[in-house]
Amino acid sequence: MRYRNSNMRKCLATKTIARCAALFLFCLLPLKGICQTGESTVNTLVEMGFENVGWTEDGKERVYVLQNSAYRLNGVGIGKAVDIIQKMGLPDKKPCRVIVLDNNVPQISLYYKPIIGDSVPEASRRDWDVSYDLGGAWKEARKIGRKNSSLFKVDVVVYPEVSLKNLIITQIYQVLFNLSPAVEVSFWKGMRLTAQVVIPVYNDGYGRRAGKVHPGFLTLQQTVRLPYNIWVTGTLGMFNAERYGGDLRLLHTFKDERFSLEGRIGLTATQRWDGFEWTYGTKTRMTWALGANFYYPHYNVQASLKVEQYLLGEKGVRFDLIRHFRYASIGFYAMKAERASANGGFRFQVALPPYKYKRKGYIPRVTPSKNMGIAYNAGNEQYYYRGYRANPGENIMQNNSFNPYFIKSELLNF
Incomplete structure (x- = not known):
């Protein structure tokens, strides 16, 4: 009888330990x-x-x-x-x-x-x-460790560029078509180095220099986000429109995120490439812009009004109205500056395939640019309203790609 009770006690003790262990593992x-x-x-x-x-x-x-x-x-x-x-x-x-x-x-x-x-x-x-x-x-x-870092990874982005002008009565359009690959890489947070070469494919009426292979953008860009929804982007280097120098941009969105303010100031001088022979000027020009934006989420329409100073020193006003779609952004603009006739036109950007791509480790990835577009100058103005871009990927579609209302509409309409 004692032997039986002893076995029962051992059995109960074993079950108790097992239950405790199970409870511990369950927790x-x-x-x-x-x-x-x-x-x-x-x-x-x-x-x-x-x-x-x-x-x-x-x-x-x-x-x-x-x-x-x-x-x-x-x-x-x-x-x-x-x-x-x-x-x-x-x-x-x-x-x-x-x-x-x-x-x-x-x-x-x-x-x-x-x-x-x-x-x-x-x-x-x-x-x-x-x-x-x-x-x-x-x-x-911001302090957590992250996997698959983007730093030191190289993208070779091929930018197709088309220019058209209608200045000769006997010819409908003079055409320039370039393929301009750019090496883009980031070495630290918010920084991007861009080095581009312009390869002419077809040149009809744009002159001898435009028909030569020559450097394009060569820039060092830094973006930081500050408190109160402020982004600041500074760029140094060689831009388009035969300019080099410095450019500073600022964007601030309000609590009502349909409204935002943006400003830009640049100090640049002339440059010129004849093949790989570079000449440059030392006389600088200041350009600036200050404006406000309104975004209408129901139709993904953006309206903006800016006062600007252009490369020849003339000051003017510009109005843009742009509608954004998943694969394209289409808009109209109107401008009026001192000493210049009113001007305007339309502009569009279209997303280029492939729409999905993957990087293999640190092997350079070759892709076409995210989108391609054209701005049409209806007034055929060649002298006034001149400006520049500080980066080859700077356009109306890319600038809207992180708009919260646009992203929300994409989530709902997938």
Whole structure:
């Protein structure tokens, strides 16, 4: 009888230990699951081609950080990332935020807050709020380690360039068509080095120099984001329109994110390439622009009004009205400056395929430019209203690619 009782006590003790161990493991499983979910989501995003990907979590929310380097259109790429996060990376009964970077600089955030009673599978794209506001998350998220860094990775971007002019009665158009590959690389946060060469393919009426292979943009650009939704971009180097010097741009969005202010100032001088022989001037010209923008989300229409000073010193006013679509941006403009007749025209940008591409480690990636466009000068003005671009990728479509209202519309209309 004693032997039987002894065995029973041993059996009960064993069961008690097993139950305690099971309870202990059960308590650990949710924590382990959350860690695996966040890390596995990051790994999946990296496999898809996203760069600068990381995650962190505290008692208030889970935060993902990523940069779209896999899809040509930011709206499409961000939508793909949201799908993955909804499928496998949402925290349990806690908000989730996605901070989207461009060249390691934060642009916008997407915020999902579950409703009590909702389960993870019920989350959809329409449940995410998109804003320039990063909340308090970026202060901690900027410190986390990130996978698949974009630094030191080289892109060779081929820019197709078409110029047309109608100045001869006996000829409909004089045409210049170039293919201009540019090496683009970033060595630190917000920095980009661009070195371009212009290769003429067809030159009918643009002169001897335009028919020679010659350097194009050669710039060093730095972008920083300041508090209160302010972005500052400074550029030094050789620009288009035969100018070299410095350029400084500023963009500020208000609490009502439909409204924004922008300013620009440049100090440049003339330069000229005859093949690879370079001549330059020392007399500098100051140009500047100051304006306001309004965005109408229902139709993705942007209106802007600016006062500007151009390269010949004339001051003027410019109005732009642009509608943005997924694969194109189309708009009209009107200008009036002192000593010059009123002028205007239309402009458009069209996204170029391929729309998805992937980088293989640090092997240079060769792609066409994200989009291509033309600005039509209806007044045929050749003397006044002259300006320059500080970067080959600077255009109306690219400038709108991180607009929160545009990204939200892309999430809903996928």
